[in-house]
Amino acid sequence: MRVGVLTGGGDCPGLNAVMRAVVRKGVQAYGYDFTGFRDGWRGPLEGETVRLDIPAVRGMLPRGGTILGSSRTNPFKEEDGVRRIKENLAKYEVDALVAIGGEDTLGVAARLTDEYGIRCVGVPKTIDNDLSATDYTFGFNTAVTVATEAIDRLHTTAESHMRVLVVEVMGRHAGWIALHSGLAGGANCILIPEQRFDVEEVCGWVTSRFRASYAPIVVVAEGAMPKDGQMVLKDETTDSFGHVRLSGVGEWLGKEIESRTGKEARTTVLGHVQRGGTPTAFDRWLATRFGLHAIDAVRDEAWGSMVALRGTDVVRVPLAKATEKLKTVDPALYEEAGVFFG
Template sequence: MRVGVLTGGGDCPGLNAVIRAIVRKGVQEHGFAFTGFRDGWRGLLDGTARPLDIASVHGILPLGGTIIGASRTNPLAAEDGVDRIRETLAREDVDALVVIGGEDTLGVANELVERHGIPCVGVPKTIDNDLSATDFTFGFDTAVGVATQAVDRLHTTADSHMRVLVCEVMGRHSGWIALHAGLAGGADAILVPERPFDVDQVCGWMDSRFRASHAPVVVISEGAKPSEGDLVVKDASTDSFGHVRLSGIGDWLAGEIEARTGHEARTTVLGHTQRGGTPSAFDRWLATRFGLHAVDAVRDGDFGTMVALHGTDIVRVPIADAVATLKTVPDVLYEEAGVFFG
């Protein structure tokens, strides 16, 4: 049996760990052969592929990024996309696909399984941790670690200059990174997409910290927005899945704080540093286990499923369940963090 592997969407710490586990177990225990498709779904559209064997995955466990590339290509946006995928699979003699990605990438996999009968097994990947049906996605722990270290560092420079520092982190629709890093880093305000924020209330929190002789640090998700306002976007262009480019809310908020309170405010945008570089130990562990169980699902012919973490167990769930709704920050967790605001 020959199995195709692709990594779609943005790069993410732990992708190489998944690839390594899939290939090692698939070759050693199941006798499979593997083909890696370049740059996510684009590789299946364009027919660009490379062989994956045990030698090719040696030493990649601690590496960030992905050795087979990634892109935000949506093959279903092309009129002949499904036909081109079938042609590539036939030409490469591939019997099944392991699809590693987030909501958009796995949404395509679910469509291919349910409507076109193309056998796929999913592996959940996103630093945003917003995929339903799994407790955690790999990449999230690394992103939180990077963001927490940044918040720790910002506290010292904020106090040195007695200015507000706003740290913008990733999170289009969900505020998991902001919540975890903000709470772990002792942020004085955490602003997430799930809860539109009142700018005057945020300014009140800032004034409260200055009265206590401390300079405040704010952690804000890129998808957060004021209660009276819209998302801040870089431009009006969209990717092939219809997403606009976010980022800019941190600068906007810093300007509002400075104008309304008179306190100097600056912004740090962490951007791609959150998903680049070597994965944490937890993400290597989780990604490896996902890979081992994904290749077993292929062996069992259990297509249309995604591996997921439930407690400490790796289970299989329908891909459809994972992409039906996003996993967002519940009110109870946000209210826990609110004790430390202001």
């Protein structure tokens, strides 16, 4: 049996750890051979491979990113995509694929399995933790940890100058990183994409915090939005790169708070440091277990399945489930955090 491995979508701490576990167990327990495909689905599409054996994964457990590279290539959007993949799998004598990726990458794996009989097993990956089929995805804990350490650092600078510090964290569609790092970092308020915020209310929290002689930290997910009418259209397009993320809500909010409350405000956009670098112990453990169970799924010929965390168990769910529904922050959970606002 020769197993192909690929990583798609944005990078995420733990990708290499998954790969290492897949290869270590595949070789040692089952005697499999491996082929790495470069840059997600681009690899099998264009026949670009990377050597993948035990020496190749040595030292990969603590290393962030992915040694296979990644891309957002979608074979269903390429001419003759499926046929070319089939040809390349045949050419490299690859019998099955372990696809590690998010909604898009796994969606392709699901269709390739279901519609074209290509034997795929999936490992879910999203730093935003917004896949409904699993309690957690690896990388999320690392992002939360990096964001929390940043918030820890910002408290003393906020208090020394009695300023507001706005911290923009990742999370376009789901506020998990904001919620967890905001709670862990002792934020004054947490703004998430799931619920439009009222700038006036935020300013009220900020002001009441100052009255208690604290300096407020406002954690805002990049995808959070103010209520209708509070942000004018031009604010959404000020970014010189054409990315909403960089010019986004954090900077806008800092400016609004400053002008509405009369308090100095500074914005920090954490950006890519949240997704780079070595995974936390939790993420290494989770990624390793996902890898071990993924190769077991290959051995069991559980094509079309994906590994997932449920409580402390790693289970199998249909790949299709991974893309079914975005896991957003439950209103009750968000309300629970609200006791710390203001």
